[in-house]
Amino acid sequence: MLKIENLHARVEGKDILKGLSLDIGAGEVHAIMGPNGAGKSTLGNVLSGRDGYEVTEGSVTFMGQDLLALEPEERAAAGVFLAFQYPVEIPGVNNTYFLRAAYNAQRKARGEAELDSMEFLKIVREKLKIMKLSPDLLNRAVNEGFSGGEKKRNEIFQMALLEPKLAILDETDSGLDIDALKQVAEGVNAQRDPQRSFLLITHYQRLLDYIEPDYVHVLADGRIVESGDKELAKKLEAHGYAWVADHGEPAGAA
Amino acid sequence: MASPFVEALAAHATETLARLPGAGLAWLDAARREQLEAFVRDGLPGARNEAWKYTALRALERRAFLAGDADAASRAVDIEALRLPGVDGPRLVFVHGVFRADLSSLDALPEGLSLRPLSQALVEDAEPLRFFLSRGGEASADAFARLNAAFATDGMVLCVAPGAQIDAPVHLLQVGVPADDDLAWHARHIVELGEGASLTLVEHHAGVGAHRHLGTQVSDVVLHARSKLAWIGLQECADEALLIRRDRLRLDADAQLRLHALELGGGLARRELDAELRGEGARLDTRGAFVPRGRQHLDTRLDIRHVAKNTASDALWRGVADQRGRGVFHGAITVAEGADGTDAALSNKNLLLSPHAEIDTQPVLEIYADEVMAAHGATVGQLDERSLFYLRSRGIPVDAARALLTQAFCRAALDDLDHEALREYLGQRLVARLPGSGTDA
Numbered sequence: 251m252l253k254i255e256n257l258h259a260r261v262e263g264k265d266i267l268k269g270l271s272l273d274i275g276a277g278e279v280h281a282i283m284g285p286n287g288a289g290k291s292t293l294g295n296v297l298s299g300r301d302g303y304e305v306t307e308g309s310v311t312f313m314g315q316d317l318l319a320l321e322p323e324e325r326a327a328a329g330v331f332l333a334f335q336y337p338v339e340i341p342g343v344n345n346t347y348f349l350r351a352a353y354n355a356q357r358k359a360r361g362e363a364e365l366d367s368m369e370f371l372k373i374v375r376e377k378l379k380i381m382k383l384s385p386d387l388l389n390r391a392v393n394e395g396f397s398g399g400e401k402k403r404n405e406i407f408q409m410a411l412l413e414p415k416l417a418i419l420d421e422t423d424s425g426l427d428i429d430a431l432k433q434v435a436e437g438v439n440a441q442r443d444p445q446r447s448f449l450l451i452t453h454y455q456r457l458l459d460y461i462e463p464d465y466v467h468v469l470a471d472g473r474i475v476e477s478g479d480k481e482l483a484k485k486l487e488a489h490g491y492a493w494v495a496d497h498g499e500p501a502g503a504a
Numbered sequence: 505m506a507s508p509f510v511e512a513l514a515a516h517a518t519e520t521l522a523r524l525p526g527a528g529l530a531w532l533d534a535a536r537r538e539q540l541e542a543f544v545r546d547g548l549p550g551a552r553n554e555a556w557k558y559t560a561l562r563a564l565e566r567r568a569f570l571a572g573d574a575d576a577a578s579r580a581v582d583i584e585a586l587r588l589p590g591v592d593g594p595r596l597v598f599v600h601g602v603f604r605a606d607l608s609s610l611d612a613l614p615e616g617l618s619l620r621p622l623s624q625a626l627v628e629d630a631e632p633l634r635f636f637l638s639r640g641g642e643a644s645a646d647a648f649a650r651l652n653a654a655f656a657t658d659g660m661v662l663c664v665a666p667g668a669q670i671d672a673p674v675h676l677l678q679v680g681v682p683a684d685d686d687l688a689w690h691a692r693h694i695v696e697l698g699e700g701a702s703l704t705l706v707e708h709h710a711g712v713g714a715h716r717h718l719g720t721q722v723s724d725v726v727l728h729a730r731s732k733l734a735w736i737g738l739q740e741c742a743d744e745a746l747l748i749r750r751d752r753l754r755l756d757a758d759a760q761l762r763l764h765a766l767e768l769g770g771g772l773a774r775r776e777l778d779a780e781l782r783g784e785g786a787r788l789d790t791r792g793a794f795v796p797r798g799r800q801h802l803d804t805r806l807d808i809r810h811v812a813k814n815t816a817s818d819a820l821w822r823g824v825a826d827q828r829g830r831g832v833f834h835g836a837i838t839v840a841e842g843a844d845g846t847d848a849a850l851s852n853k854n855l856l857l858s859p860h861a862e863i864d865t866q867p868v869l870e871i872y873a874d875e876v877m878a879a880h881g882a883t884v885g886q887l888d889e890r891s892l893f894y895l896r897s898r899g900i901p902v903d904a905a906r907a908l909l910t911q912a913f914c915r916a917a918l919d920d921l922d923h924e925a926l927r928e929y930l931g932q933r934l935v936a937r938l939p940g941s942g943t944d945a
Contacts, residue, residue, distance in 0.1 A: 298897050299897070300897075301889065321902065322897050323896045323897075323899050323900060323901045323902065326898055326899035332897050334894065337894070338888075338890045340891050340909070342911070342915045342916065348908070351900050351904065351908065352899045355901060355904065359899065408898065
């Protein structure tokens, strides 16, 4: 589904990703872990097409398409979804209006019929229930005045609504208490599907107690230095990221 | 020495003045002549005039306008096309400053509402107007105020009797249409609400077809104690027309005025709003958006003076400039000595959508009283890239995302407009001027 080969990316003149390769098959859940500054968030931003991230080498193929050649909205329509680490508050833009605009824009881009507001609201109500979110959230402005937990749940709710093929969760666990974390994880687990892949970007192993990954990768200094199954996350938790630096290769000066 | 602008307008002044409604009233003749002389003597404000610093008049100085429109009474106007949703009560229509009874709707006025053209009021009983029409020589008067005082052909005289609650909004419609010459027209309005009265007034400027006329308008708005005015302004002049307006507001004790204004049209459009909160407990709320694009220049000046104790004002204005559009905003709040307990707030946020667009904003706060709450702020910026990316990452195409954010930015100016049909309509008119609406040229 997603094939990243030898990806190099630069932000503000600084090389962040330095030859990252990763293969994600349909229905797989991959977790990328790593210390601060390893390039985790850069990866999410490069994949979703954010401005200011310059790819200097390598390729990303998504469902047979050159993902890097697409605009952010085209990536979304192709099925890529990024759950933001810091969802943006957008005062004055009504949530329902925003969601329908997004939903219909994606449908239109795929040559599907747009939904009218009644049809759309029906779907929205169903998905809200799954996320245990209050319907009054629909009448508010996008993320405005939401608590940290509400913002993250709103991201997962949007994912449920837009039904992407690849969901990238950028530190979705950060800043959440254990109850909010469980709710977010439940929302994600409810959307696991043989046709849907996940890339979980996280600093802590904690999230992986609730969303069980098929693969765990360790990102350090812009490269994947270690890959394994969920046991790898546990080792990291026990030994810290320094253990990878010593144990893995090349990953450093040792 | 006189510029082409002054020369053309002052030509045949004696004949022009003799034809004006009310000519022959000694006090009015004297006032008009005095204003004319001052206009000819001083001409247009120069570049060094602080009040015109950001709105240059050099190009205007070289232009000649024909004073008045002899054909105004017969020009075709499709009034049905200019109706506003939810506004179907009394209507007063002026074409190039000339009253058009055939287009107006003044039958069956609600009890307590007196609504007449100035031309008629001057013939019927000029004396009550004397206070308003014989002044105009105030210190801040400029060429346009003087021109208006000398040459105003007509206008609206609206009075609400004490205690009268007028439900149906009054529609004041002023229309410009194409003509062989560039015309200059002048309108003079007087609005007075008696104690405890209430009214909704819609001031609507419409341009039908391309033209480059110059309009001036001076309005006196007097709110007696405890009266309430909801004032909605929709300025949609032709894109090359000029419109210079001055509103002088006076609020007595516990009077309330709420203005919602959209400044959308005009090649050069300037609105000066001078408000005096002179009665204890008076409240003035102004909201507005100005949206210059192309080569439009839209200038809004607020001068709000708190004179009495416990008065409040809240100003919330948004500017969005696209292409080579130019916006100017000047918001001054003065809290006079003794106006203790004043609560004043002013916010002007602006958005530049193009590297060639410009907005100059200048908030001014002067406080001479104690125990005052005052806040003001002004910003000029661009669309937030993070918000833009967020919308795009959800699949919304970049142009639509920009339009969505721009609309959201302006929406604050209309949010608390109670008249629902007008709020929606004004929202649509605003969106139609913004990029990405599909009507953008």
